[in-house]
Amino acid sequence: MARKIVITSGKGGVGKTTICANLGIRLASTGLRVVMMDLDIGLNNLDVVMGIENKVVYDIVDVIDGKCRAKQALIQDMRQPSLYTMPSAHIYTENKITGYGIKYVVDQLAQSFDYVLLDCPAGIDSGFHRAVFSASEAIVITTPHIASIRDADKVISILNSYQLNKISFIVNRIRGDLVLNGQMIDVKNIENLLKVQLVGVIPEDDEISTCSSLGGGVHSKTESYLAFKNLCDNLHNGTDNMFDYTLKYKGFLGSIKRNLRKRV
Numbered sequence: 221m222a223r224k225i226v227i228t229s230g231k232g233g234v235g236k237t238t239i240c241a242n243l244g245i246r247l248a249s250t251g252l253r254v255v256m257m258d259l260d261i262g263l264n265n266l267d268v269v270m271g272i273e274n275k276v277v278y279d280i281v282d283v284i285d286g287k288c289r290a291k292q293a294l295i296q297d298m299r300q301p302s303l304y305t306m307p308s309a310h311i312y313t314e315n316k317i318t319g320y321g322i323k324y325v326v327d328q329l330a331q332s333f334d335y336v337l338l339d340c341p342a343g344i345d346s347g348f349h350r351a352v353f354s355a356s357e358a359i360v361i362t363t364p365h366i367a368s369i370r371d372a373d374k375v376i377s378i379l380n381s382y383q384l385n386k387i388s389f390i391v392n393r394i395r396g397d398l399v400l401n402g403q404m405i406d407v408k409n410i411e412n413l414l415k416v417q418l419v420g421v422i423p424e425d426d427e428i429s430t431c432s433s434l435g436g437g438v439h440s441k442t443e444s445y446l447a448f449k450n451l452c453d454n455l456h457n458g459t460d461n462m463f464d465y466t467l468k469y470k471g472f473l474g475s476i477k478r479n480l481r482k483r484v
């Protein structure tokens with residue numbers, strides 16, 4: 221039976237879809253069977269990030285309506301054969317999709333996969349509750365900005381009212397240079413504020429946004445590759461290896477990089 225993990229946040233645009241896609245790719249690269257579902261109905265961001273938009277035959281609404289089986293709608297990833305995406309609805313059919321409908325699809329898929337990753341819409345309205353209803357675990361994404369941390373805290377208190385096995389969080393878009401210069405809150409302080417388990421730290425990296433626009437995951441020679449690899453290990457094996465976002469800005473050369481970055 222799969223681990224059914226909802227990837228959520230309070231604030232929008234903090235990297236849920238990006239992290240869902242890269243986590244799915246990393247987990248599948250180890251041979252695990254992974255299916256991802258975009259529950260931001262009508263916007264299809266995950267389909268775009270995974271580059272599957274033109275391959276969609278059936279979508280989640282067709283599965284809920286009984287026009288096809290869940291497995292028939294899945295699209296296999298070109299790079300990772302054990303990674304699949306359930307296409308989001310082509311058109312905005314918000315009212316047709318209920319929490320029970322999504323749960324029906326998720327529970328069908330959970331029987332044949334190791335992970336079901338649910339990419340949650342932003343906010344805490346019906347779309348959020350619909351997504352969390354099918355999950356057994358939640359990962360909350362926050363950036364190191366106060367509005368995002370505050371909204372993550374609110375979301376965690378709402379998640380606590382669900383019967384989830386585990387709630388953890390990821391800090392995304394952290395900048396080691398700003399943290400060392402005292403201009404950005406560090407991960408330890410965010411951990412103290414949110415009081416749930418930290419499962420990953422992802423740096424701010426242009427490579428990530430480039431890969432999101434071009435479709436697919438980050439390349440193996442980048443620092444964010446290591447960050448996503450650590451995240452995948454922590455989630456799957458229960459390790460506690462966090463990406464060291466300050467490493468490249470430490471020491472003599474590091475301080476030059478830090479000052480250069482300040483000037484650009």
Ligand SMILES: Nc1ncnc2c1ncn2[C@@H]1O[C@H](COP(=O)(O)OP(=O)(O)OP(=O)(O)O)[C@@H](O)[C@H]1O
Nearest residue numbers: 232233234235236237238342393423424425429432
């Ligand atoms: N660590 C990062 N470094 C650089 N860019 C990033 C990083 N994480 C996300 N981004 C970029 O931020 C933008 C928003 O990311 P994304 O769409 O994943 O957020 P989201 O939380 O899913 O948004 P929404 O709430 O609208 O669903 C994208 O352009 C993405 O490429």
Ligand SMILES: [Mg+2]
Nearest residue numbers: 236237260265
């Ligand atoms: Mg998104």
